[in-house]
Amino acid sequence: MDVITAVMLVLLLMVLAWSYVLGSNSSRHRGKLAPGPYPFPIIGNILQLGRKPHQSLAKLSKTYGPLMSLQLGSIYTVVVSSPEIAKEVLQKHDHALSGRTIGAAAQVHNHHNISMAYLPVGDQWRKIRKLCKEQMFSIHRLEASQSLRQEKLKQLCDYVRECCCVKGRVVDxxxxxxxxxxxLMSATLYSEDFTSFDSESTTQEWRETIRGVVKTVGAPNFADFFPVLKRFDPQGIKQEAEFYFGKLLDMFEDVINQRLHSRNTASPNPPPKKNDLLEALLDLGEGSEDDFYSCNHIKHLLLDLFTAGSHSTSSTVEWVMTELLLSPTKMSRAKNELRIVVGENKQVEESDISRLPYLQAVIKEVLRFHPAGPLLIPHKSEADVEINGYTIPKNTQILVNVWAMGRQSSLWSSPNSFEPERFLENKVVDFKGQDFELIPFGSGRRMCPGLPLANRMLHIMVASLIQNFDWELEPGTKPEDVDTTEKFGLALHKAVPLKALPVFNYKTK
Structure with a gap:
């Protein structure tokens, strides 16, 4: 259903919606609320979001300030657009503001009651976070699985090398x-590949399914703005989410059942035991009556990890390569650093990352310029909180506009230019959650737990692509013709895919 039809349906139900808004607002207006644009009757400020809410909200914040109020249908929302207030929200008042606003799409298959991303901060949530930290994202675990990831990078380079052998064959x-x-993620979590470069149908299935989950969760949904519409699902988003979530959960259930079959099959020469997250979860679940280790909980955890990791990482790598192709001198500097530090006849490894300051600066700059999650995952206040003299009432939705903070001239010189060198001059600023002008992974207790793996994956994938190959824009394309339009969603990706021509660098093997 298109937007116009959905708006008409909202207007037809205005009496019910308006009564809901009045009822929900009656308990809200305690204290002084943050300033914001005047809301229209019924729909509030929904139309002011546009197709690129991160940009629209950034413009509005220049008028109404870094803590801004919006009425999105029946949902009272505040938008944070400065590092100082982001620190108040994500660190000082972290406990009171750590709830989640949960849309209809995330509630399908009971996902919100199992998912680490949506569970309230409590015993079950802490158990999942601790499990991920110890069994997947610890330095020991990541070091142990490094060779598996190195093999995946070799497959990437082999694929690009094949493209080099076919004149004019570009790489998406x-x-x-x-x-x-x-x-890279399946190697770390499951010790096997989920797809391959020569398996077009399998790749397409995984990509379409993961994209479907990400799209439905990130899509503006009138049923979320007006809960009275949930049962009608006017845009069909919940129905679409049911399909994609169900399909992905079934795919992970097959993965789990294959491992269980392998573990339970008697053999005179059993294969060596896997050293991955799935094996650890199954080991912990043996003999345990805790539902936490059930197949259902494991597959929802895998859904969280894969949708967050694969989509956002691939999007960020695409932005890195786009910016480097549009900045040949910066591409050359990154390649020269690899040649000098790593050498011409040795493949870059994860252990080399710490010795590649310019590569690190490139990644930081892309995370500033094109953050994968421009508004993070929405928070919700669990109690009334006062910030900068304004009251954030209980049950308020909170959006942190990290995209806006990355484009502020008061924080960054030439904020709309791609300048990795800024991070060589200021090596202190990092994206690990303590420097609030750069928090693409969030901060506080709700910070992305997969940051240690994402950090490695981003650096090593980009390094592998530029170390082994020279790159040119698609034949017939000039730099000024490259479309850098952003497409908003749960992850911020290029609206038009980047296709580039690889040229084999014979100085490396």
Missing amino acids: IGEAAFITSLN
Whole structure:
């Protein structure tokens, strides 16, 4: 259902919606609320979001300030657009503002009651976070699985090398990055590949399914703005989410059942035991009556990890390659650093990252310029909180506009230019959650737990692509013709895929 039809349906139900708004607002107006644009009757400020809410909200914040109020249908929302207030929200008042606004799409298959992303901060949530930290994202675990990821990078380079052998065959950078991201994660979590470069149908199935989950969760949904419409699902988003979530959960159930079959099959020469997250979860679940280790909980955890990791990582790699192709001198500087530090006849490894300051600066700059999650995952206040003299009432939705903070001239010189060198001059600023002008992974207790793996994957994938190959824009394309339009969603990706021509660099093997 298109937007116009959905708006008409909202207006037809205005009496019910308006009564809901009045009822929900009656308990809200305690204290002084943050300033914001005047809301229209019934729909509030929904139309002011546009197709690129991160940009629209950034413009509005220049008028109404870094803590701004919006009425999105029946949902009272505040938008944070400065590092100082982001620190108040995500650190000082972290406990009171750590709830989640949960849309209809995330509630399908009971996902919100199992998912680490949506569970309230409590015993079950802490158990999942601790499990991920110890069994997947610890330095020990990541070091142990490094060789598996190195093999996936070799497959990426082999694929690009094949493209080099076919004159004029371009590489869809986003597609190649997605396949590699998916396999880097599956190698870490499951010790096997989920797809391959020569398996077009399998790759397409995984990509379409993961994209479907990400799209439905990130899509503006009138049923979320007006709960009275949930039962009608006017845009069909919940129905679409049911399909994609169900399909992906079934795919992960097959993965789990294959491992269980392998573990339970008697053999005179059993294969060596896997050293991955799935094996650890199954080991912990043996003999345990805790539902936490059930197949259902494991597959919802895998859904969280794969949708967050593969889609956002591949999108970020595509943005990195786009910016470097549009900045030949910066591409050359990054390649020269790899040649000098790593050498011409040695493949870059994860252990080399700390010795590649310019590569690190490139990644930081892309995370500033094109953050994968421009508004993070919405928070919700669990109690009334006062910030900067304004009251954030209980049950308020909170959006942190990290995209806006990355484009503020008061924080960054030439904020609309791609300048990695800024991070060589200021090495202190990092994206690990303590420097609030750069928090693409969030901060506080709700910070993305997969940051340690994402950090490695981003650096090593980009390094592998530029170390082994020279790159040119698609034949017939001039730099000024490259479309850098952003497409908003749960992850911010290029509206038009980047296709580039690889040229084999014979100085490296």
